[in-house]
Amino acid sequence: MRVLNRSNPTGDLALGVRVSGHDGQRPPVLLVHGMAGDHTTWRAFASALRRVGRQVISVDLRGHGRSGHAPTYLLDDFRDDLEFVLDELDIDVTDIVAHSLGAHTVLRLAMAIPDRVRRLVLEEVPPMPRDQGHVDEGIVVAASLGERVRGVGAAVRNPWPLIRFDRRVGAEVGRQFETPDPDWWARLDVVAASTLVISGGRRSFLPPRHLRTLCETLPAARFVEIDAGHSVHRDKPAEFAAAAGEFVQSS
Incomplete structure (x- = not known):
């Protein structure tokens, strides 16, 4: 595990x-x-x-895993950290899989640097609320009972991600999803990456219809539903x- 120091x-x-791993092609x-979570959630897939x-780069977001706790957890902070990682590792173009x-x-x-993201897999991605009705659903912070139970099982098997997690992340991120942001939706058309949106189906607290709408809004995306939560x-x-x-391996 490498540690990159970003000046703030x-x-x-x-x-x-x-x-x-390594793949020069x-x-x-x-x-x-x-x-x-942290990078260990991807062990099997990596x-x-x-x-x-394929060469694989697994990152711990700020406030998670081996990364430091931070004074702020703005959604754009997380984005800027990832751009810093790409710059530090001299990566011009990448495929991305994220949860x-x-x-x-x-x-x-992908909205900020569209020319540097080739393929994009978005697993259970929470969209910004489009209007007050979307906000009122509370889909970002309210997990189902089944998901909480499965999460406890994962924490018992590997407690370190939860131990290292800065609890302030949840509250600060949650507040950012409490305000409608129709401009976020309007900017999605700049995404150049071929995109796969994966929904966990009705067992998830994220309604599949929202992920379908997101998929339909992106310029080059397709939708897959896997009933898993x-x-x-x-x-x-x-x-x-x-x-x-299969999606990231396709040319």
Whole structure:
């Protein structure tokens, strides 16, 4: 695990990054976890990518894993951290697979630097609320009972992500989803990456219809629904690997 130090007005921020494998012919695959996770959530999928010859870069978001706690957790902070990682590693173009908060972050990244993202897999990505009705659903911060139970099981097997997680992240991120942001939707048309949107189906607290709408709004996207709940890659790894792996491997 490497640590990259990003200078900020409030002090340096350590960002944990794991780089493995090598493929000089194709872009590396950047993996970005969801809230309260870390790079270890991708172990199985990263191994599968390496077996087919891909270089893999797994990042811990600020406030998670081996990365430092930070004074702010703005959605654009997470985005800017990832752009810093790409710059520090001299990566011009990348494929990205990301989950939940990480998926929202990389979508912002693809909006900011569209020429540097080739393929994009968005697993259970929470869109910004389009209007007050969307805000009132509370879909970002209210997980189902089943998802909470499955999350406890994962934490028992690997408690370190939860131990290292800065609890302030959840509250600060949640507040940013409490204001309608129709401009965010209007800017989606700048995304140049071919995109796969993966929904966890009705077992997830993110209604599939919202992810379908997001998919239809993006310029070059398709939609897959896997009935697994919010953490598809964790609870149905084979189905996830088949869909996401085939997508990033296609030319």
